[in-house]
Amino acid sequence: MNKKILFGSLCAVVFSAHLAWADTYQSCLDAAQDDYALINCTNNEAARVLRSVNSKLATLASNPYFSGWENPSLPTAQNMKNFLDQWVIFRSYYCTLLAYTQSQGKGTISSLTNAQCSLDMTKRLLQDVDAVMASYTENNPQ
Amino acid sequence: MNKSFLFSLALAAGLFSVGAFAQNQSLQLEEGFDFKKCQQKASLIGDDALAECMAKENLRVEKLIDYAYQSLANDEMFNAWNKGSGMFRGNLKNLYDDWRKYRDEYCSLYAFSMEGYLGTSYYNTQRCLLDLARQHYDYIKILQENKKSTPD
Numbered sequence: 400m401n402k403k404i405l406f407g408s409l410c411a412v413v414f415s416a417h418l419a420w421a422d423t424y425q426s427c428l429d430a431a432q433d434d435y436a437l438i439n440c441t442n443n444e445a446a447r448v449l450r451s452v453n454s455k456l457a458t459l460a461s462n463p464y465f466s467g468w469e470n471p472s473l474p475t476a477q478n479m480k481n482f483l484d485q486w487v488i489f490r491s492y493y494c495t496l497l498a499y500t501q502s503q504g505k506g507t508i509s510s511l512t513n514a515q516c517s518l519d520m521t522k523r524l525l526q527d528v529d530a531v532m533a534s535y536t537e538n539n540p541q
Numbered sequence: 542m543n544k545s546f547l548f549s550l551a552l553a554a555g556l557f558s559v560g561a562f563a564q565n566q567s568l569q570l571e572e573g574f575d576f577k578k579c580q581q582k583a584s585l586i587g588d589d590a591l592a593e594c595m596a597k598e599n600l601r602v603e604k605l606i607d608y609a610y611q612s613l614a615n616d617e618m619f620n621a622w623n624k625g626s627g628m629f630r631g632n633l634k635n636l637y638d639d640w641r642k643y644r645d646e647y648c649s650l651y652a653f654s655m656e657g658y659l660g661t662s663y664y665n666t667q668r669c670l671l672d673l674a675r676q677h678y679d680y681i682k683i684l685q686e687n688k689k690s691t692p693d
Contacts, residue, residue, distance in 0.1 A: 496622060499622045
């Protein structure tokens with residue numbers, strides 16, 4: 400099968416799955432009885448979005464075009480993993496600091512803020528990775 | 542109004558207001574650099590000239606980010622989070638360094654995906670660096686605003 404068709408199909412599948420799972424997050428929020436449950440829902444959603452990011456980076460890594468990116472002596476998948484790992488550390492620092500500004504680590508507001516921040520930043524990263532995928536697809540038409 | 546709701550609004554505004562950032566920014570670079578004027582002149586020359594404008598604007602925004610971090614580092618409230626490591630050291634410095642590494646790698650990836658298509662590599666890299674610098678400055682401003690709204 401043409402590699403570009405496969406690449407585009409993988410993108411479509413991941414996007415569709417993302418829409419279905421967004422409903423699950425809302426259902427979780429609606430059913431949450433307290434702050435701890437809300438935090439759990441939000442952390443789970445952030446983890447899900449991160450898996451989606453990871454999946455898209457793996458898709459990029461599987462494309463021979465990206466073997467020339469970053470450190471060519473490493474497998475592309477390792478370069479993508481290093482990139483994501485670095486970002487996760489950055490997200491953790493920022494979100495814990497943001498949560499700290501809310502209540503200096505006291506009470507559930509801090510954890511809730513941290514969770515929401517993690518989710519929002521992960522969604523933004525997903526958009527950024529989508530931008531890379533879109534630019535590659537546009538630049539390399541069939 | 543609920544703090545979490547306020548935070549979400551502020552973060553969303555920060556995430557999506559990058560395009561409006563330059564127009565709203567009242568501070569000027571010490572050397573009198575005017576990004577808009579630079580872009581107007583450079584648009585008559587080409588992509589690399591535009592990229593030079595973005596590189597200079599990026600320097601200006603990075604200085605703002607530096608000042609914002611130093612302001613946080615000097616704030617007593619953040620000492621405990623920063624592990625009391627003094628001025629621009631400890632967790633704040635780690636946060637800043639980690640952001641820069643992420644930004645450099647992401648922009649390298651983005652420019653790589655655009656190679657041979659729209660704009661030169663230099664142009665695409667500088668545009669990405671500037672976008673993410675503006676975004677990060679908004680993130681840091683949210684911290685400062687959150688701190689002001691935190692009750693004693």
